[in-house]
Amino acid sequence: ETGVTQTPRHLVMGMTNKKSLKCEQHLGHNAMYWYKQSAKKPLELMFVYNFKEQTENNSVPSRFSPECPNSSHLFLHLHTLQPEDSALYLCASSDRGSSTDTQYFGPGTRLTVL
Amino acid sequence: AQSVTQLDSQVPVFEEAPVELRCNYSSSVSVYLFWYVQYPNQGLQLLLKYLSGSTLVESINGFEAEFNKSQTSFHLRKPSVHISDTAEYFCAVMAGGTSYGKLTFGQGTILTVHP
Numbered sequence: 001e002t003g004v005t006q007t008p009r010h011l012v013m014g015m016t017n018k019k020s021l022k023c024e025q026h027l028g029h030n031a032m033y034w035y036k037q038s039a040k041k042p043l044e045l046m047f048v049y050n051f052k053e054q055t056e057n058n059s060v061p062s063r064f065s066p067e068c069p070n071s072s073h074l075f076l077h078l079h080t081l082q083p084e085d086s087a088l089y090l091c092a093s094s095d096r097g098s099s100t101d102t103q104y105f106g107p108g109t110r111l112t113v114l
Numbered sequence: 115a116q117s118v119t120q121l122d123s124q125v126p127v128f129e130e131a132p133v134e135l136r137c138n139y140s141s142s143v144s145v146y147l148f149w150y151v152q153y154p155n156q157g158l159q160l161l162l163k164y165l166s167g168s169t170l171v172e173s174i175n176g177f178e179a180e181f182n183k184s185q186t187s188f189h190l191r192k193p194s195v196h197i198s199d200t201a202e203y204f205c206a207v208m209a210g211g212t213s214y215g216k217l218t219f220g221q222g223t224i225l226t227v228h229p
Contacts, residue, residue, distance in 0.1 A: 006157075042118075043158075043204070043219040056216070090157055101208070102148070103217055105158040 002026055004106035006091050012112045013081065021076040021109045023091030031096040032074040033103060034066060037088040049074060050096055081113045116141035116209045120220035128228050129197055135190040135223045137179075137205035147188040148206040148217070149179055158204065164188065175199075200227045 004025045013019050025032060034046040048056035049068040063085075065077040074091055088110050092103040121136040139145060146165050150158040162173040169181040179190045188205060205220040 004157075040221075042221050043217075045216060048216070092158075101146075102160060102163060104160065105150070107157040110155075 004091060004093055004104055006089075006106040006109050008109060009107065010110045010112075012114065013078070014114050015081060015083070017081075018077070018079040020078065021089055021091075021111075023074040023076075023106055025072055025074075025091075025093035025104075025106075027093055027095075027104060029093040029095045029104075030071050031094045032068060032071070033092040033094075034074065034076055035090040035092065035105075037090055037108070039087075043090070047076075078111075081111075083113050086111055086113045116145065116207050116218050118205050118207050118218055118220035120205050120223050122223050123221065124224045124226070126226045126228060127195055130194045132193050133191065133195050133199075133225065135203050135205075135225065137188045137190065137220060139186050139188065139205075139207045141186075141207060141209045143209050146208040147179075147181060148208070149173075149177070149188075149190050150204045150206060150219075152202045152204065152222075154201075161190075161203070195225070195227045197227050197229060199225060201225060 007022045030051050032049045036044045045058050046060045047066045052068050063080050067075040088108045090108045091106040094101050094103045117140045119138045127133050148163045149161040151161045152158050162171045164171050164181045172178045177192045179188050181188055202222045202224045204222050206217045208217050
């Protein structure tokens with residue numbers, strides 16, 4: 001695998017379910033990000049992890065719970081979601097502190113909440 | 115705080131025609147600028163970026179963008195488009211200082227290339 005991978009690619013869940021999204025980066029980066037992409041809205045930064053430490057929580061509801069066990073893996077745990085949480089969830093990684101701090105994105109997980 | 119405005123939500127063009135996708139930003143500090151492209155059912159791919167140096171940057175597939183500090187713009191251009199360029203394009207800005215590392219995206223421009 002190369003670049004940034006995300007699983008699953010598609011997920012349908014009910015409002016009472018608990019599920020998790022997984023992201024893995026194979027680029028040797030030290031920072032990882034979760035974004036939400038909704039229809040007709042700009043990409044919204046949700047969380048930032050820098051060297052496994054959460055450095056940004058952009059006022060995200062507690063029904064979204066991130067986890068970063070190491071600098072290569074990032075999870076987004078979901079529980080009691082609402083239909084308006086349906087969106088494309090994108091993971092990205094970057095080499096923070098480098099002269100070319102550029103974020104590289106995964107293909108995303110298309111989430112539908114019924 | 116920084117912001118990004120993409121002036122056109124949709125741009126239809128014919129194949130082999132030139133195209134310009136407009137992007138303006140606002141920031142009180144120095145910035146880094148990016149264009150990403152998103153093909154249907156895929157994630158974002160980096161198209162090109164301006165970090166420093168020459169204000170004209172190019173991608174491997176013929177796109178170019180010019181950083182204009184006085185007009186706070188970073189418009190994306192291609193002299194002759196192909197059907198395969200049909201996608202959504204996002205302009206993004208990363209500011210320096212305390213906002214370093216945080217990307218702010220525009221709303222996106224859907225480029226549709228017709229035969």
